[in-house]
Structure formats: structure tokens, C-alpha cells
Amino acid sequence: MPGSAPRLLVLHVPDWAARAQARESGLAEHAPVALIAAGVVAACTPAARSAGVRIGMRQREAQGRCPGLRVEREEPAIAARTFEPVLAALEQALPGWHPLTPGTAAIRARGPARYYGGELAAARTVVGLAQARGASGARVGIADGLFAAELAARGAGGGADADAVRLVPAGEAAAFLAPLPVSALGDPELASLLPRLGIRTLGAFTALAEQDVAARFGPLGARLHALARGRDPRPATPRIPPRDIDAVVDFEPPVERVDEVAFAVRAACDDFVRTLLGERL
Numbered sequence: 001m002p003g004s005a006p007r008l009l010v011l012h013v014p015d016w017a018a019r020a021q022a023r024e025s026g027l028a029e030h031a032p033v034a035l036i037a038a039g040v041v042a043a044c045t046p047a048a049r050s051a052g053v054r055i056g057m058r059q060r061e062a063q064g065r066c067p068g069l070r071v072e073r074e075e076p077a078i079a080a081r082t083f084e085p086v087l088a089a090l091e092q093a094l095p096g097w098h099p100l101t102p103g104t105a106a107i108r109a110r111g112p113a114r115y116y117g118g119e120l121a122a123a124r125t126v127v128g129l130a131q132a133r134g135a136s137g138a139r140v141g142i143a144d145g146l147f148a149a150e151l152a153a154r155g156a157g158g159g160a161d162a163d164a165v166r167l168v169p170a171g172e173a174a175a176f177l178a179p180l181p182v183s184a185l186g187d188p189e190l191a192s193l194l195p196r197l198g199i200r201t202l203g204a205f206t207a208l209a210e211q212d213v214a215a216r217f218g219p220l221g222a223r224l225h226a227l228a229r230g231r232d233p234r235p236a237t238p239r240i241p242p243r244d245i246d247a248v249v250d251f252e253p254p255v256e257r258v259d260e261v262a263f264a265v266r267a268a269c270d271d272f273v274r275t276l277l278g279e280r281l
Contacts, residue, residue: 005145005173005232009109009119011090011126012153013135016103017079018043021072024082029136032066034059035074042074079103086133093129098236103135106149106236109142123165143168145232148177151184173230178203185224190217202228245279247272 022033022045032048034041041057051066063069079102087105090097094115098106112122123140130138141152142165152166168176177184180202183191199205205213206229214222226232247268255261 005148005230006235007109007142007144007170008106008146008149008236009112009123009126009140009142010100010104010106010146010149010153011130011138011140012150013083013086013103013130013138014154015043015045016083016135017074017076018045018048020079020082020102021075022070024075024078025070025072027070031070032068033070033072034062034066035072037074076102086130086135089129089133090126094126096236096238099239100150104150104153106146107238108236119167120165123167127164137164139164139166141166141168143176144170144173144230145227146234146236147227147232148173148230151180152176173232174206174228177228177230178206185228187220187224190221190224243279245272245275 018033018035019029021035022029022031025033027033029045030047032045032051032053034044034048034053036042036059039059041053041055041059041062043055044053044062048062048066048069051069053062053066053069057065059071063071083099083102087097087099090105090107094107094112096107096111100106109119109122112126113119116122116125119142123142126140127138139153141149141154143149143152148168152168155166178201181191182194182200182202182205184202185191185205194200194205199208205225208225210222210225213225217225249264249268251261251264255264
């Protein structure tokens, strides 16, 4: 249905998790690094990818393809923590961001476009804000619906600012999605099954009747079929930014003994911990 998919802007920083852990380990971003979860590659840096490492590949095979590969256990908390300053900078300029994954976030496009004088200007501003906070290679996609906007952001070229932005005109999400492979749906089972049925693109998938898809693939298949047609009503729900928590101890008049300091600090620490627990941190 026309108008059922909100116009969204998605920021995506490629390989954020792998790059963040590389920095945390003191490695250069151009080093070949792979993050391992359950024995397979969950993420990798561009250097590792250029050597043949792929997501989903077993660790031993990845190391065989790239003998100098640095293997790290995936730590999602690192990626989330290091992306927080980027989100904070974005929220200071444009409130209303919805984090999707560390390195990827969405916002309704209407407000930024009106403020900056158009979608292209807003997208370029977001790229600049992200890059200023260390998110080099940041990309932005704008389209009708979260599904199309995120794919636009992930597929936009790197390098020059114009290449870092991909705008899908209003009403053309289905046409943009049609030539993409069915693996873009993010469902491994369908990505394996559909090509065996001769269905290799999202356009071919959407050519199937809705009732036939629902009968053959169930509710999940029907939902993915709607996404492939550009019908994605999911909103970008603004997050509530975390508030700063601190504890202050004033020594007035000054104290001279360690036990006096410890006694005063203990109460402040107890209050600080209670506040952290109240915030579920």
C-alpha cells in the first residue's frame, strides 16, 4: 500500500564490530582481524576479507586463507560501547535515533531533510558527523521503509562523499529491491531454498502470489515477501539516551587520615552502585 512504509534514513558503518575490537586490542584498522563466535567468523576487517575470509567461514579455513589473520573472540559489548560516542554526537545534532546494531542506526528522514534543506544534504551531514567521531567509511541510505533504507546504506559505495550516500526515490523501494539476491532477506533457510526453486532475486520472489507464499512458507515467508515488495511499516523508534551517572564527595574541611576518606567514599559508592542497578547497567 502506498504510504505504508515511512521514509527513513539509515546510517551504516561497515565492519564496525571488527574494527572496534581491533582498536581495543591495539591493532591498526588495516590489520586482518576476524571475530569468532561458535567456531565461525562473525565479522572481519576489510583486510581479512580481501585475503578471502568470509562471514560464516570456519575459523580454521579462515586462518588457512589468511595466515596472518588475528583471531579474536567476538565481544558485542565492545562494539556497542565504542559506538555510543557516535550515537551521542548524532543525537546532539538530530534527536530521535533508533539503534539497530552497533554501527547501524535509523531515524525518520522528514525532520533532518526539512532542517538541512533536503534528503541529500541531511545524509551528507550525518556522514560528516559520524566520520568526525571516528566512524570512517560511514554510509547513509534513505528509502521508503527500514528494510530498503538499510540495504541502501549497506550497498552504497565508499570513498567520496557522494558515493557514501544512496537515495531511493519515494515510491521506488520495490524497484530498488527487485534485482537484489534473495539472500538480502537475511533468512538462511529461504536463501537456500528459493534458488533451488529457480527464484534468485527479490523481484522473482515478489512475482509469487501473496496467498501462495503464505501457504508455502508460513507467516515468516509472508512477512519477508512484504518486505521484498517495499512494504515495511516498521518505524524508527527513538531511544532514550543514557543519562550520566556520577558520585561526588566533598571534603570540607579537608581530612588527613585514609580511614576518614574511606568512610566518606563508601557511602557515595553505595549510592552510585544503587543508581547503576536502578538503570539496569
